[in-house]
Amino acid sequence: MSDTILIADMTDTQARDELARLAKILGDANRAYHTEDAPRISDADYDALKRRNAEIEAHFPELKRNDSPSDQVGAEPADGFSKLRHAVSMLSLSNAFETEDVDDFDMRIRKYLGLGAEVPLHYTAEPKIDGLSLSLRYEDGVLVSAATRGDGQVGENVTANALTIDDIPQRIEDAPAILEVRGEVYMSHADFEALNARHLERGGKTFANPRNAAAGSLRQLDASITRARPLKFFAYTWGQISRPLAETQMAAIEQLAQMGFQTNPLTQLCDSPAGMLAHYTKIEQMRSQLGYDIDGVVYKVNDLALQGRLGFRSTTPRWAIAHKFPAELAWTRLESIDIQVGRTGALSPVARLAPVTVGGVVVANATLHNEDYIAGRDSKGGEIREGKDIRIGDWVQVYRAGDVIPKVADVDLSKRPADATPFVFPQTCPQCDSDAIREPGDAVRRCSGGLICPAQAVEKLKHFVSRSAFDIDGLGAKQVEQFHADGWIAEPADIFTLRDRYGSGMQQLKNREGWGEKSATNLFDAIDDRRQIPLGRLIFGLGIRHVGEAASNLLALHYGTWAAFADAMDVAVDPESDAWGDLTGIDGVGSVMAGSLTAAFAQETERAAIDRLIAHLEVQAAERPDTSASPVAGKIVVFTGTLEKMTRAEAKARAESLGAKVSGSVSAKTDILVAGPGAGSKAKKATELGIETLDEDGWLALIEGA
Numbered sequence: 001m002s003d004t005i006l007i008a009d010m011t012d013t014q015a016r017d018e019l020a021r022l023a024k025i026l027g028d029a030n031r032a033y034h035t036e037d038a039p040r041i042s043d044a045d046y047d048a049l050k051r052r053n054a055e056i057e058a059h060f061p062e063l064k065r066n067d068s069p070s071d072q073v074g075a076e077p078a079d080g081f082s083k084l085r086h087a088v089s090m091l092s093l094s095n096a097f098e099t100e101d102v103d104d105f106d107m108r109i110r111k112y113l114g115l116g117a118e119v120p121l122h123y124t125a126e127p128k129i130d131g132l133s134l135s136l137r138y139e140d141g142v143l144v145s146a147a148t149r150g151d152g153q154v155g156e157n158v159t160a161n162a163l164t165i166d167d168i169p170q171r172i173e174d175a176p177a178i179l180e181v182r183g184e185v186y187m188s189h190a191d192f193e194a195l196n197a198r199h200l201e202r203g204g205k206t207f208a209n210p211r212n213a214a215a216g217s218l219r220q221l222d223a224s225i226t227r228a229r230p231l232k233f234f235a236y237t238w239g240q241i242s243r244p245l246a247e248t249q250m251a252a253i254e255q256l257a258q259m260g261f262q263t264n265p266l267t268q269l270c271d272s273p274a275g276m277l278a279h280y281t282k283i284e285q286m287r288s289q290l291g292y293d294i295d296g297v298v299y300k301v302n303d304l305a306l307q308g309r310l311g312f313r314s315t316t317p318r319w320a321i322a323h324k325f326p327a328e329l330a331w332t333r334l335e336s337i338d339i340q341v342g343r344t345g346a347l348s349p350v351a352r353l354a355p356v357t358v359g360g361v362v363v364a365n366a367t368l369h370n371e372d373y374i375a376g377r378d379s380k381g382g383e384i385r386e387g388k389d390i391r392i393g394d395w396v397q398v399y400r401a402g403d404v405i406p407k408v409a410d411v412d413l414s415k416r417p418a419d420a421t422p423f424v425f426p427q428t429c430p431q432c433d434s435d436a437i438r439e440p441g442d443a444v445r446r447c448s449g450g451l452i453c454p455a456q457a458v459e460k461l462k463h464f465v466s467r468s469a470f471d472i473d474g475l476g477a478k479q480v481e482q483f484h485a486d487g488w489i490a491e492p493a494d495i496f497t498l499r500d501r502y503g504s505g506m507q508q509l510k511n512r513e514g515w516g517e518k519s520a521t522n523l524f525d526a527i528d529d530r531r532q533i534p535l536g537r538l539i540f541g542l543g544i545r546h547v548g549e550a551a552s553n554l555l556a557l558h559y560g561t562w563a564a565f566a567d568a569m570d571v572a573v574d575p576e577s578d579a580w581g582d583l584t585g586i587d588g589v590g591s592v593m594a595g596s597l598t599a600a601f602a603q604e605t606e607r608a609a610i611d612r613l614i615a616h617l618e619v620q621a622a623e624r625p626d627t628s629a630s631p632v633a634g635k636i637v638v639f640t641g642t643l644e645k646m647t648r649a650e651a652k653a654r655a656e657s658l659g660a661k662v663s664g665s666v667s668a669k670t671d672i673l674v675a676g677p678g679a680g681s682k683a684k685k686a687t688e689l690g691i692e693t694l695d696e697d698g699w700l701a702l703i704e705g706a
């Protein structure tokens with residue numbers, strides 16, 4: 001490929017050809033990405049091609065094309081939309097990939113402004129939201145139009161669509177007579193997954209990632225489609241404006257927040273490149289928990305007068321730069337496919353890969369989801385296209401984001417070895433040879449061996465001792481595996497007879513590697529401590545399919561005692577019974593979970609194992625917390641803005657323990673809104689609806705003592 005020619009060695013002809021080739025590829029990629037919301041190459045590949053184009057142009061300035069990709073922003077507006085010309089152009093950002101690029105950025109700015117290294121210079125650093133930019137024009141505080149970036153000069157008129165987005169105020173107070181607010185429209189991970197699940201259910205097309213989903217949802221000719229899509233908006237800059245908002249970037253962002261816009265809480269003021277890099281690292285570490293996609297960190301000169309002096313190049317401002325995260329996609333060879341057997345018998349295919357670095361981490365294993373995914377019949381998040389099966393020996397693309405399990409996202413059919421054969425998914429369990437059965441409607445094939453399957457048994461034991469279940473100190477997954485392999489424990493009940501069988505005289509346990517008198521005694525004591533167990537933990541510990549921690553606690557609260565619970569399960573196996581109606585009537589327990597519970601209790605060997613376990617335990621009854629004295633019992637509470645004294649999760653858990661219901665959105669039913677700094681549209685809505693609004697301290701004072 002001509003990519004490999006060193007630029008310094010290129011002849012004029014080679015350079016001209018290469019620039020023409022890149023203009024074509026990049027032009028096509030821009031259209032696919034910006035106009036069709038369906039990119040055909042990865043962002044990392046796009047960025048690399050664009051950089052190469054710029055490098056060749058730098059070497060051969062006289063060969064730079066009139067339609068050079070370096071001078072273009074986005075793509076022309078799509079047909080169908082009316083067009084809006086931006087009063088102030090909407091540009092792109094130049095990129096930094098390495099630490100040194102950030103130092104260079106600071107040095108370039110100082111040089112341009114004639115500032116020595118000793119002069120203090122402040123920058124803001126904030127997440128680069130991976131969505132699409134939108135410009136909102138307010139005249140006398142009223143939203144009059146909304147436009148996408150388009151080619152930077154002319155965008156698509158999406159006013160009707162923007163009006164459907166909750167985060168976008170239709171009216172703002174104390175605004176300049178003309179104010180164009182700009183920011184990013186995006187979709188949260190949760191909303192993206194729910195949207196794809198809905199589409200999959202209806203046999204519709206799924207989106208490959210939240211950015212495409214956001215762009216595809218905003219850019220709809222029929223705004224009622226946009227209304228049904230949960231889009232969000234962060235404001236981070238402005239276009240035309242009749243009077244300045246503030247003197248600094250930071251203060252201007254605060255002004256936008258005051259007006260009711262959502263602004264990103266991770267926006268921070270930094271006083272040096274080192275400070276920017278520290279914030280970059282912090283944001284990168286938080287990336288997987290944000291709940292929405294970001295692809296880097298944007299640095300901006302804080303002083304707006306200096307921004308004005310720095311101005312713009314053809315497609316990018318001089319006063320800002322986007323520091324991108326390393327690519328999270330990589331190609332490698334699929335060496336083999338292993339089948340793991342889970343606690344509920346599910347056969348999960350795992351890809352063993354030639355190790356490859358993905359987003360800074362070496363990846364050698366990735367999930368292949370299930371047999372349909374391997375066969376190319378199913379999509380998970382839309383990555384695998386119909387008809388592309390995955391074979392051992394294939395060249396596959398690996399994707400990982402934050403803490404998520406890496407997955408095989410694509411396959412390159414052009415690199416398939418000639419002798420590669422379709423993967424045959426096993427029809428029997430690789431651990432116990434029992435039939436592996438796939439029920440209609442289930443994407444997963446399962447081992448039918450139940451407790452005779454060693455893989456299921458050991459996974460059940462690991463689950464039994466896990467944190468939210470029996471949580472036995474000194475008995476983790478590793479010890480369970482050893483004890484199981486040596487035949488010391490086969491089922492949970494065996495844990496409670498360990499001391500009698502192997503602890504007398506301590507010889508046997510002490511003879512094991514890694515165990516001494518003290519650790520052995522501690523283990524037996526820890527096991528004894530768990531003979532008394534709260535009902536919710538016990539139910540969760542049984543590891544029944546579909547029955548998670550939250551549901552276990554609901555069941556415990558509902559039935560109160562083990563006896564009441566077990567009796568009810570025995571009767572509820574008959575779907576005509578009142579017990580079945582009572583079970584499925586619990587808020588949070590559906591018929592699938594109920595069916596799985598009653599089946600487990602009705603299954604003889606499984607039931608016998610449960611009874612053997614119960615014989616060793618004293619099950620503590622679950623008590624409903626008494627919230628009658630709570631000032632917020634039965635109230636519907638919404639939290640918004642930044643909480644300073646507690647995390648959102650803490651605030652929610654605390655409110656719920658006091659009998660309140662916590663909701664994510666403000667409606668006429670809301671009783672109390674707790675608004676921290678940066679609260680936007682929700683606070684406005686609550687005021688409009690006359691809902692009691694408290695700040696964090698007010699809320700804490702209200703619930704204090706309860």
Ligand SMILES: NC(=O)c1ccc[n+]([C@@H]2O[C@H](COP(=O)([O-])OP(=O)(O)OC[C@H]3O[C@@H](n4cnc5c(N)ncnc54)[C@H](O)[C@@H]3O)[C@@H](O)[C@H]2O)c1
Binds near residue numbers: 131
């Ligand atoms: N895969 C493809 O085929 C393909 C094609 C074209 C573009 N792309 C991707 O898009 C990028 C180029 O597109 P671009 O011109 O939009 O550049 P960009 O995405 O690198 O940066 C500019 C954009 O960042 C956004 N942004 C998000 N958060 C921001 C913040 N806090 N402050 C300021 N701006 C913020 C704005 O929308 C702005 O327009 C490429 O680097 C590539 O990753 C991919």
Ligand SMILES: [Zn+2]
Binds near residue numbers: 429432448453454455
């Ligand atoms: Zn099995």
